[in-house]
Amino acid sequence: MRFARQTISVQEAVDKWLAVLPTLATEQVNIGEAYGRILACDLHATHDLPHFDRSPLDGYAVKAADTVTASVGSPVALRVIETVAAGQVPAREVMAGCATRIMTGAMMPEGADAVIMFEQTQNPGEQSEQVWIKRALQPGDNVSRRGEEMAKGTVIAQAGERINAGTIAILATFGFSRVDVFRRPRVGLLSTGSELLGVDEPLVPGKIRNSNMAMLSALVAEAGGVPVCFSGMKDELAPAKNKISEYMQQVDVLISSGGVSVGDYDVIAHLADDPDVELLFNRVAMRPASPTTSMLVAGKPLLALSGNPGACFLGFELFGRTAIRQLAGEKGVKPPIIQARLAVPYEKPCPYPRYLRGKLMEQDSVLLAVPDFNDKAGNLGTLKDSECFIVIPAGGSGKAVGELVDVLAHAAPAWRKDG
Ligand SMILES: Nc1nc2c(c(=O)[nH]1)N[C@H]1C(S)=C(S)[C@@H](COP(=O)(O)OP(=O)(O)OC[C@H]3O[C@@H](n4cnc5c(N)ncnc54)[C@H](O)[C@@H]3O)O[C@H]1N2
Ligand code: MOO
Ligand SMILES: [Mg+2]
Numbered sequence: 001m002r003f004a005r006q007t008i009s010v011q012e013a014v015d016k017w018l019a020v021l022p023t024l025a026t027e028q029v030n031i032g033e034a035y036g037r038i039l040a041c042d043l044h045a046t047h048d049l050p051h052f053d054r055s056p057l058d059g060y061a062v063k064a065a066d067t068v069t070a071s072v073g074s075p076v077a078l079r080v081i082e083t084v085a086a087g088q089v090p091a092r093e094v095m096a097g098c099a100t101r102i103m104t105g106a107m108m109p110e111g112a113d114a115v116i117m118f119e120q121t122q123n124p125g126e127q128s129e130q131v132w133i134k135r136a137l138q139p140g141d142n143v144s145r146r147g148e149e150m151a152k153g154t155v156i157a158q159a160g161e162r163i164n165a166g167t168i169a170i171l172a173t174f175g176f177s178r179v180d181v182f183r184r185p186r187v188g189l190l191s192t193g194s195e196l197l198g199v200d201e202p203l204v205p206g207k208i209r210n211s212n213m214a215m216l217s218a219l220v221a222e223a224g225g226v227p228v229c230f231s232g233m234k235d236e237l238a239p240a241k242n243k244i245s246e247y248m249q250q251v252d253v254l255i256s257s258g259g260v261s262v263g264d265y266d267v268i269a270h271l272a273d274d275p276d277v278e279l280l281f282n283r284v285a286m287r288p289a290s291p292t293t294s295m296l297v298a299g300k301p302l303l304a305l306s307g308n309p310g311a312c313f314l315g316f317e318l319f320g321r322t323a324i325r326q327l328a329g330e331k332g333v334k335p336p337i338i339q340a341r342l343a344v345p346y347e348k349p350c351p352y353p354r355y356l357r358g359k360l361m362e363q364d365s366v367l368l369a370v371p372d373f374n375d376k377a378g379n380l381g382t383l384k385d386s387e388c389f390i391v392i393p394a395g396g397s398g399k400a401v402g403e404l405v406d407v408l409a410h411a412a413p414a415w416r417k418d419g
Contacts, residue, residue, distance in 0.1 A: 001287045005283035008415050010318060010353070013284045014334065017294045017319055018326055020280065024183045024252065026329075034163045034226060037181035038329040046174045047149035048137035053108040056144050060099040060121060062288070064137040068398040075122055075132035108143060114337035115142035158330030162224075182329030187320075188251035189216050191232045192240065192259035192267055193307060211380060212257040212305075212312045220255070223324040230256055235265035241274065248300040252327055253276055255276065255320055258307030260291040268293060268304040282317050285352045285394070288377035289315040309380035313400050314355050314389065317410045335408045342390070342405050347398040354394075357386040360409065 006015070027041035028404040030219045051088055051396075055061060062078060070076040078099040090109035100109045108115075122132035143379075150156065156170050161314040162173075163181070171179060196205070196210040210232060220227040227250065230247050235242050235358040248254050260282070272279045272295060289311035293304040305315035317335075325333040340360060348354070356371040369390045374382045391406040392399055399405055 006281075006350075007285050007290075008281050009285050013099055013281050013292070013294070014318060014322060014378065016280050017301075017303070018322060018333070020296055021253070021323055021326055024185060024327055025047075026180050026330065027183050028178045029179050029181055030166060031179060034171065034179050034181060035087050035165070035168060037179075038224070039159050039163060039167075040180040040329060041159050042155055042175070043157045043171070043176065043364045045152050045156050046176075048152050049146065049150040049173065050144055050146060054144050054147050055102045055104060055106050055108060055142065056115045057115055057142050058104050059102060059115050059117040059142070061094060061102045061109050061115050062099045062133065062137065063094060063096060063112060064114040064139040064141065066112070067116070067133050067135070067137045068223075070133045070136050072134045075134045077132055080129050080131055080230055081334055082109070086245060092285040101131075107401055113143065117266045127273070129399075141282075142161045154401075158168075158331075160329055161202055162330055168372045176259050185225045185252045185327035186228050186231055186250070187220045187324060188229045188247050188252060188254040189213055189220065190244070190247060190256040191307075192235060192256060193232065194234045194236075196232050196267070201302050211309055212307065215309070215313065215380075215383070216255060216257065216305075216316060216320070219313075219320065220324060223321045225324040229354045233267070235259060235267055236271050237267050238266040242272060242301070244271065244297060248297055248302065251300075253301045253303065253323055254297075255303045255305060255316070257305045257312050260293045260304045260306050261389040262291075262343075271297070286348070287316075287350055287352045287354045288375075289318075289355075290352060292319065293327040294319065306377070308377035309383065310357070310375065311377040313380075313383050313386070314357075315407070317389070318355075321410070335410060336413055337391075337406045338367070339404050340390075340407045341402050342399050343368040343370040343401065345398070345401045346371055346390075346392050347400075348392075349397050350392065350394060352394050355408075356390040356392060357382065357388075358390045358407075359387045361387065 051134045080101055082092045083101040083392055084106045085103050086105035094109050094111035120135045157167055191210050192214045195207050197207050217227040226252050247261055259266040276298045278296040280294040284292050289306055291306050292315040295302050303319050305312045322333045356375055358369050359370040361368050371390050372382050388407050388409045
């Protein structure tokens with residue numbers, strides 16, 4: 001099994017992997033904790049929006065018919081009968097020849113069918129009993145009608161949507177102080193490698209500090225999962241098998257790093273021979289991260305990423321992030337592929353599509369993809385700068401400068417990052 005591997009495409013592998021993931025239960029949370037969670041049911045408008053006719057301007061509510069002859073040279077005089085602030089209910093009906101002084105957001109008085117802004121009136125002093133209208137209005141001018149934006153019952157958000165600040169505004173408007181969301185997936189993290197030291201341990205010859213575990217924990221949290229960090233495993237098969245079975249009981253999905261290649265001590269690769277393991281794939285047509293493996297262990301999903309930090313990062317973005325988002329109930333989790341022009345040539349031929357980390361930038365209205373040439377799978381210094389993967393197709397001799405390439409964006413572009 002370790003050596004005889006069947007290679008499948010990234011697309012096939014992602015589909016196979018996502019297909020085995022369960023759907024998680026739902027729970028109710030307060031609106032204050034809903035940001036970033038995934039809605040578990042469709043939400044409908046509980047009332048018309050707005051739910052009363054209102055003024056979108058500071059001005060005067062009038063009968064449009066009273067203003068038909070009004071112009072700058074020949075303004076029309078109306079009698080001001082009342083002032084209405086936002087939050088108040090008008091007391092008086094606007095009759096012919098009258099106007100109500102009205103503020104932005106205030107309820108329209110009966111009888112009025114248009115609003116004129118202060119700037120198009122004359123002598124609009126607060127105490128004035130008369131106002132001169134300098135413009136003719138049509139019925140409905142400058143009035144936000146009841147239900148204009150949404151009618152009661154309209155679907156305002158759908159199950160599977162990630163709740164962002166805009167969703168929160170809608171929830172608040174319609175009085176949803178509690179909301180049904182999917183439970184956050186518990187994501188077990190496991191590193192394999194007898195060479196791994198804790199972050200606070202001193203270096204000794206032949207050993208390295210465990211960076212994948214810390215990186216994956218951050219990536220899992222970023223994707224909306226709850227990272228559950230298990231203690232690292234030595235490259236010893238029998239204890240590794242027991243530990244993996246035990247850990248899997250405690251989480252919705254287990255993500256491991258290392259031990260997936262063909263080395264003598266690659267424990268995850270050996271695991272695939274176990275009778276209660278259903279292997280989904282153990283070789284994907286891509287570089288790096290081709291040995292990325294996934295399997296069901298006693299029915300539970302295990303994503304085994306390769307130990308090389310760059311490959312681990314890419315494997316997480318393609319399979320880990322999508323899995324966490326799908327487990328969390330989100331719809332449309334596959335990263336959209338956009339096209340950009342290659343900013344510099346990439347002329348290395350490759351038997352598999354190569355996923356180059358890079359950045360996106362705009363120059364003269366053209367979207368440019370700028371590869372990171374620190375692309376050895378074992379390198380990690382520039383992972384922090386990665387905004388996207390630039391896909392160089394298999395075969396041929398790479399791509400020339402200016403050629404269109406597929407790009408998978410995975411992080412906020414630099415202009416959206418905090419700080
Ligand atoms: N004969 C072959 N050898 C290798 C092949 C191959 O096809 N034939 N594939 C190579 C490729 S591609 C990759 S990727 C790696 C995959 O390695 P593993 O997933 O088995 O990972 P390890 O062997 O455990 O480690 C690889 C590398 O990464 C370092 N590492 C491991 N874990 C961590 C961690 N938690 N934090 C930081 N760095 C880590 C480890 O020390 C190794 O240097 O196999 C190639 N070999
Ligand atoms: O898949 Mo490996 O990460 O190319 O080194
Ligand atoms: Mg190995």
